[in-house]
Amino acid sequence: METIIRKSNVFLILILVGFISCNSDNTIFDTYKTLDNGIWKADDPIEFSFLITDTISRNNVFINLRNNNAYSYSNLYVIANLNFPDGRKIVDTLQYRMTDNEGNFLGSGFSEIKENKLFYKEQKTFPMSGEYSVSIWQAMRKNGEIDQIKELKGISDIGLKIEKIE
Known part of the structure; x- marks a missing residue:
């Protein structure tokens, strides 16, 4: 009986060690900002420093985004500025698909809120050490209109995540 208990304890320890080693966290930065009343104002950039x-x-x-059923578009346009420690910056205009062909929201989550992990920069090497910042604006317009949507409804949280590639 004692041998069986020892073997099961060793087996349990091996599983635990394997589980911990498989879940090594390569996250360098991961923060969310919550938007008031689920509205992303056109003149209100979301800013992150790391x-x-x-x-x-x-x-x-990644740009992480949480949306709910009040979001009434199938895509999302954003402008993102990556600011370097020496003052240089890279400006990107990005488009993300938010629904499938049937109009169902993409992303994970079982409730009305869907979480989307959207690629911003892939395999990015930061060339210098120091403090960087990212500013993100929504750049949505209705079809056929020139003016930007002033208050984009249905976006509750915006985040930025940086993961080291092994």
Whole structure:
């Protein structure tokens, strides 16, 4: 009986060690900002600042977004500025698909709120150490209109996540 208990304890420890080693966290930065009343105002950029010390490793950078059923569009346009410690910046205009062909929201979640992990920069190496910042604006317009939507409804949270690639 004692041998069976010892073997099961060893087996349990091996499973636990394997589980922990498979779940190594490569997250460098992960923060969300909550929008008041689920409205993203056109003149209100969402800003994130983070410190980079590793200038060799490659990273994936994601814009994380939580939307609900009040979001009435099948896509999302954003403008993102990546600001370097030396003052240089890269400006990107990005489009993300938010629904499938039937109009169902993409993303994960069982409730009305869907969480989307959207690629911003793939395999990005930050060339210098120091404090970086990212500013994100919504750039949505209705079809055929020039003016930007002033208050985009249905976006509750916006986040930025940086994951080191192993």
